[in-house]
Amino acid sequence: MKIFLAGAGGAIGRRLVPLLVRAGHDVIGTSRSEKGAGVVENLGAKAVIVDVYDREKIFAVLADARPDVLLHQLTDLNDFDYAANARLRVEGTTNLVDAALAAGVRRGIAQSITMAYAGGSAVASEEDPLDPQNIGVIALEKMLAEMPESVILRYGLFYGPGTWYAPDGEMAQQARRGELVATDGISSFVHIDDAARAALLALNWPPGAYNIVDDEPAPGTEWVPAFAEAVGAPPPPVQPGAKPSERGASNRKAHQLGWEPLYPTWRTGFRVGMKV
Template identity: 55%
Template structure:
């Protein structure tokens, strides 16, 4: 059994992750911002704590009280859809969690990052590919947030950065009734040549559990099939019962996807190896 402090426990990944950690026998202190989240986490078998990750003193107190051996950071601002808010979470929220972990003698941190912050290229990126630190705004805001998160996490001797692909599945933008369904209905999701890598939230959660045993470093957690929007947008539209847009030109150089070779070497196997089947099975 490992004592774990999970931040972001009621987000798209966190809500799938808590039952996995509890089932594996871990003692989980799970943080959420809302009273509703507290009740949900208690029902899942975790010890809930209501917490604002931007409240530095409260974060320090909560982590110290939990006395964890590992911190898992799954906090995002995805529900609001703002890159600026998400970058703030990555800079300030991560700083608070890392400092609290260091003061409490935590040995390991596992943190959520992204797999589309790499510099432009013609092939899917691996973990040795540099991040896109020369990107102009507005992309620079997102990339700088990622850099701040990953540098902070690396201050702990044992640290795993999960560079997730684009999430789909329950509770995500790509689920039925989600943000992307609305964009498709409005004709605002282009089917161009830009390449994305996806990961189902269940596979993302399983990677976080396994990362408690992984060596330090960054790991791309993506499915087996990076794909151009010309391929995946029509498939998503079909799965959501929305008309597909006409194919178009375009796509940024950084839209290159990522490879999951490292994650597979570490023993991770996605239940949904391709968005082709995963989109259709979303619930």
């Protein structure tokens, strides 16, 4: 298939391009910089330099590429700027989807998150409602649904190389400063390679939303000490309590379609999957 990968130079894109190329796909990957484009080319894709806010150029590159699939892996969280990320989800996704539709692209696959479900007492499944306050996520998913076939990958918390939860990532630094608090809030993790593998498989999945998380949603009182130990930080401070939205997510649906995580649980993933 011919795949237009928006975000090929990002944390997930860099792990995904080689998988797509090895599977025989023809990949056109985006970055905003010459340097990022060089990385993308070295991984085996054809790079295009484009900023998703440049609507005219996005239309031009998609019209030129005419891919079978739009794979949207754009996020903007390097500066922890959640407003910038929400803008990217709304405006960036609008530009991508409009341009893809104009270019006759039928299938869209986009990155969403499991952390956007409304509060609840059980782990979240795909039928559960999203929190209406998550305007960016809701807009992204709604926009993508305008494509004839749309697949939404709701990822858990990424860990592994190039992510916040890597030994050199922001969360490890917080842990070393004693700022990462162990609460009763439940999180679901996914290793960055398993996230990429789900995107590869999703090329052939039926339209719909899928939680892409490991098998073991866990409270902070369990995973934070394990993460701290894995990154050489002292035992964390503990604070009872959880937000209703901290409920984790179930991966049953993705499992049923054949996605088997290489790292079924963060317990082993934090120890062996941080530098691979």
